[in-house]
Amino acid sequence: MQATVASTTLTGVEAAPVEVQADVSTGLPVFGIVGLPDTAVQEARDRVRASLRAAGFDFPNARVIVNLAPAPLRKHGTGFDLPIALAILCATGQIPAGALQDVTAVGELGLDGSVRQVPGMIAHALSASREDRDLLGPSDASGLLGVVPGLRFRAISSIASVRAGLPQYRSACISAPTSDRVHQVDLSDISGHASAKRALEIAAAGGHHVLLIGPPGSGKTMLARAMCSILPGLTDTERLETALVHSVAGLDTSAVLEGQRPFRAPHHSCSTAGLVGGGSPPRPGEISLAHNGVLFLDELPEFGPASLQALRQPLEEGVVTLVRAFGTVRYPARVTVIAAMNPCPCGYSGDPVRPCTCTAGAVSRYTGRIGGPLYDRMDVCIRVDRVDPGAILDGTATGEESTVARDRVIAARQTADVCHRGALRSMLTPGARGLLEAAARTMNLSGRAVTRVVRVGRTIASLDSASSIEESHVSEALGLRSWEPS
Numbered sequence: 001m002q003a004t005v006a007s008t009t010l011t012g013v014e015a016a017p018v019e020v021q022a023d024v025s026t027g028l029p030v031f032g033i034v035g036l037p038d039t040a041v042q043e044a045r046d047r048v049r050a051s052l053r054a055a056g057f058d059f060p061n062a063r064v065i066v067n068l069a070p071a072p073l074r075k076h077g078t079g080f081d082l083p084i085a086l087a088i089l090c091a092t093g094q095i096p097a098g099a100l101q102d103v104t105a106v107g108e109l110g111l112d113g114s115v116r117q118v119p120g121m122i123a124h125a126l127s128a129s130r131e132d133r134d135l136l137g138p139s140d141a142s143g144l145l146g147v148v149p150g151l152r153f154r155a156i157s158s159i160a161s162v163r164a165g166l167p168q169y170r171s172a173c174i175s176a177p178t179s180d181r182v183h184q185v186d187l188s189d190i191s192g193h194a195s196a197k198r199a200l201e202i203a204a205a206g207g208h209h210v211l212l213i214g215p216p217g218s219g220k221t222m223l224a225r226a227m228c229s230i231l232p233g234l235t236d237t238e239r240l241e242t243a244l245v246h247s248v249a250g251l252d253t254s255a256v257l258e259g260q261r262p263f264r265a266p267h268h269s270c271s272t273a274g275l276v277g278g279g280s281p282p283r284p285g286e287i288s289l290a291h292n293g294v295l296f297l298d299e300l301p302e303f304g305p306a307s308l309q310a311l312r313q314p315l316e317e318g319v320v321t322l323v324r325a326f327g328t329v330r331y332p333a334r335v336t337v338i339a340a341m342n343p344c345p346c347g348y349s350g351d352p353v354r355p356c357t358c359t360a361g362a363v364s365r366y367t368g369r370i371g372g373p374l375y376d377r378m379d380v381c382i383r384v385d386r387v388d389p390g391a392i393l394d395g396t397a398t399g400e401e402s403t404v405a406r407d408r409v410i411a412a413r414q415t416a417d418v419c420h421r422g423a424l425r426s427m428l429t430p431g432a433r434g435l436l437e438a439a440a441r442t443m444n445l446s447g448r449a450v451t452r453v454v455r456v457g458r459t460i461a462s463l464d465s466a467s468s469i470e471e472s473h474v475s476e477a478l479g480l481r482s483w484e485p486s
Ligand SMILES: [Zn+2]
Pocket: 344, 345, 346, 347, 348, 349, 356, 357, 358
C-alpha cells in the first residue's frame, strides 16, 4: 500500500513544498528514508517508530520505504516526523485514505507521541497558505501563526489524536501590537547628550546609518539601545517579515509579534557567518535577525576585515545572498546600523581631560580599519563625549521621553512621503546650494559626501515640515559630518 502526505522544507526564509510518499510492502522488515534527507531527517525513523507504538498504533512489520520528493531538493530538520508517521498510518489503513488530502503536515514527534514545534513554523504556514492547503501542526505554534494571513490551521498535540479523525480548525491568534511598548532604554534615561539624541532622531526619521565616536564610558551603547524606542512600531508586513526570520532561526518571536523592532548587538569576535549568515544547514546571521530594526556594532574597528567586507553587499541591497552547492539562499537584511568606536586605540583622543597616548600612525591605522566603502554608508557621524558629572548630579541633564521624539519621527516620515518626491538636488534653495558648495570646497568633501549631506539635509527638512532644503538644514547636516577617518 502507498500513501502521500504533503509537507515543506526550509530554504532560506521560504519553505518549499515536499511530498512525503510511503510504500509499505511485504518483505524483510526495513525502514528506509530516501530523497536527499539530512541526518535529522534520517533520525526520524527512530522517533516515528517509538511515537506510533506509544500512541497505540501498529508499526508495520514489513518493508517500509519513505521517499521525499522532489529528490534534488535537500531536506532539513525534524519537521518531517509528523508527515512520515501520517503517511505510514495511511498506507497501513490505520487512518482512512484521503483524510490528509488538503493538508500540509509539519511537526517533530516526541517518543511519547507528542507533536512539537520546529524552527520556521511561520515559513511552513506561509507555504501551506500559498498552496491553499490546511496546515496540520503542533498546538503550541498557534500563538505565532496568527501573523500569517488567511491560514487555516489544524492544531495537533499528540499523534494519538488522529485516531478520532483530523483535529478541527483552531483560530490562530496573536495579541494585538501594544502601543506602550516597553524598551530597555528610554531617551529620558540618558543624561545630557542633547546633540547625540538629536542626531539619533534625524537618523530614525531618515533611516540613516549612524557612527558614534567617543571615549570609553561616554554612553555610546546606551544611545544605541535607545534608538529602537524612537522608531515607529513595526507595520503588519514588517512584523511578518521579521517574525519569519526569527522563527526560521528558532528564536522567540513574541517581542516581534508585539510590534517591537529587533535590536541585535553582536560582539566583535562574532564570525562572518554569525554576522551575515551561513553554515550548514544555512542559518540567518545577526544582520538578518536585525531586519527592520537596529544592528549595533560596538567597537567597529575590532570586527575582522572579512566581517566588515561581508557587511557591504547586504547594506547596499537589503538582502543577504548565500551561494551554496545545492542552491542560493536569501535572507532579508534591511537594517539601521549604529556603529560605535573609540577615536583612537587608547580611546582618549580629543578628550578635554585625559591625554591621548597614541602615535599619529597608530590612530590612522586604527580608524583606517573600517575602510572607506563602509564609512561612506554612515550618513550621520558624530562625536559623543562624556557628560559633565555636575549636570548629572543637578538632574538638569535629562531630557524628554522617547514617545515625544517618536511622534516627531513619525510626522517627519509622513512629510517625506508626501512632499519629498522630486529629485534630491532640486530641493535645495539657492542659499542652501551656495552654502553647500562653499563648504564642499573648504572641507574638501567628495562627491559622495556631498550627496550624503543633501540626503541628511532633506531628512532635517522633513523634521521641520519643510518642502525644500534650506540653509539651516544644510548647515546642521554638515555638522553631522564633522569627523573623517584620518
Ligand atoms: Zn589615543
